[in-house]
Amino acid sequence: MLDFADGASAHEKSYITIGQIPEDFDSVSQLKKAPFSIISHRALVHTTELILPRDVYTATWSSIREKLETPRYIQVIMPLIALVEGDFFNDFVKPGSILMLSEGRPGVDDIFSLEQGILTLQMSREKYERTGLTAIEIDLRQPSMLHGKKGFERIVWACRNVLNASVTWLLAFDAVSQNSLDKAAAALQKYQPRLLDCDFEEIAHPVVNVPPLSMDEVRSQSWPAAVEDYCNEVSEWLGLVSLQSPRIAVDDKIDPYLSRYAVPQSESQQPQSTALVSLRWQGVMTSRWISQLFTSYLLEQRSHADGLSAWGALSASTFRRVAVENSDGYTVLSLTEGAKPRESGFVAWEFVGASLST
Structure with a gap:
């Protein structure tokens, strides 16, 4: 026997939530x-995918697309000091x-992030001691965070003298606002920011x-272990859909010596087969935009509930921000009730601690 044990995989976890x-x-x-709190707790993601049966896609996507703005973001190379200077600090950070x-890279490089006005600094202990700062999370919205105030001037000094390397930043807005993003780009014009769109792939x-x-x-599973097994099998199947694996195709003829995977079946339901469509965005997307996407899908699916397939799956992959127990992403599978097609x-699944860096 060959030992393929991977110590890093022991740290991978999946937290499952089931609800109405x-x-x-x-x-x-x-x-x-939940499930909207699961979406809102991940402020920025780099990949979003919506998997739909083809009949649901055909009936709903054109209307969903009309309601969605194209997610946009800024990519810019600048030092940390740019956050606490001039109009950009007053108009956008504050x-x-x-x-x-x-x-x-978490645990290796200096990493900075800003969310709801709170600046988080990740750096080596040696560099932290050189900054003279008393915290690694700084609320820049506080009234004391103004030029001329002692605490704020200490932050400015640390940015100019210790944390002074230029790095690549990604910027987006919590609220969908094209004008605000354009104004932010103008405020950072000396750093030559790039305004980018997240186009989708079908x-x-x-x-x-x-x-x-x-x-x-889900309810037919008679004990908790059976529910867990069902959820794990469905999660695996959705992963194979995203990977475009031929193992789930109805005409797959692979030798069982090479793969023994079989799509889960049910004693109470007949096997089903259907064509699927995936819509995939890559770049930078906010939790608010993803919530809008998911809500638009639910509204359209409910309005076309009769006669359509009864499920849709939304997945998102987050940026790696911490070295240990990083929140790597989530999948939300919407399922309608058998006797109540207009209720969902x-x-x-919330995925934590994947062994591969994003």
């Missing part, structure tokens, strides 16, 4: 509840509406075998 999507899911109050992330999958996907199937439940 509330009827008023498009209200602001629901953003604090109000707390801009999201920023610098390049770097992937047409062949007809594939589909596991039983319904809230009725969900299964959500």
